[in-house]
Amino acid sequence: MLDNPTIQKLTEFRKTLHRFPELSGEETETAKRVQDFFSGLNPDKTITGLGGTGLAFVFQGKDSGPTTLFRCELDGLPIKEENSISHLSTIPNTSHVCGHDGHMAIVSGLGTYFSANKPQRGRIVLLFQPAEETGEGAEAVIKDPKFAEIQPDFAFALHNLPGYPLHQILIKQGPFAAASVGMSIHLKGRNSHSAHPEAGNSPAEAMAKTIVALEKLPQGIEKFSLVTVIHAELGSIAFGTTPGTAVVRATLRAFENETRELLVSYAEQLATQIADEYGLGVSFDYVESFAATHNNPEAWQIGLDAAKKLNLDIRHVEKPFRWSEDFGLFSSHTKTLLFGLGSGLDHPQLHEPNFDFPDELIKTGVGMFAEIAKTLHD
Structure with a gap:
């Protein structure tokens, strides 16, 4: 899907984002870095100031078709990082120990892919959403009048999940997160x-x-x-x-x-x-x-088929997760799928001070989203 130099570029971008985390609602510099990354990718439309610091990039197909949104998060956490890595956070008591830097790298990789492979029909929207950690970002984006320009027919997101095998896809129809x-x-x-x-x-x-x-x-x-x-x-x-x-x-x-x-x-x-x-x-x-995240049956099937085509290890989750994700608010407005991406059985848990996103997941995340897009837009 992406060659090794592109993966390396995304990895370096992820590490830059990791070094400069910003708290919910304050992601101005993070948004600028994302916009700079996309400046060479020639999206058909760029929307800034969406729900505050959010931004979206639109890739338009030749033929009419659905609008599909892929979403990631801009914000970090008010947690002091405790790691021995070269790309340690430089911002006091602030860190990306939830993996939002990795999620941004994945959606940026998707932008790289669509820059060279425009959808045949419909529109692809890549949303970088602010303030997920406080539960305020999705609501701010949806209430923003500019969101009407990109009202999606489908919305997809992922979250890395420590405690599960690396690259495993965790998926469930119906209620997914509390x-x-x-x-x-x-x-x-x-x-x-x-x-x-x-x-x-x-x-x-x-x-x-x-x-x-x-x-x-x-x-x-x-x-x-x-x-x-x-x-x-x-x-x-x-x-x-x-x-x-x-x-x-x-x-x-x-x-x-x-x-x-x-x-x-x-x-x-x-x-x-x-x-x-x-x-x-x-x-x-x-x-x-935070609203409950509810996976639509049609979106779930598309995601499941994508994981099968990529020959990924699939785990069908029986019970919803007890944690919350403000992507759930999109469930009230369109057909959504949030799935998990395993980040290692022994990997530090989310929000722990020694967490760091596994860069190996960038290629897997881009592959999943691109395969989903093929189903809806080729």
């Missing part, structure tokens, strides 16, 4: 002198009860759901003061959007009931909302 949301529960009591706690109303006991009750909440829901308390804070470090406020933060997950919303509703009812019991005020706010 919906999730970050929930903060604010409890409001009344401060007093710590010598006279009875004069105030500390939320300490209510906070403790809320933590225990939240993680037991899924027991009352028939379908898979999960609550993980990730942080709690009571008052401030002031030994002369009885606390008057508390915050409990938790991540709520489910395999369907509807189940996640039911879980949120139950959590609010539970927290309100406990707050009322202790005469406390309560309020809620939410961050990092």
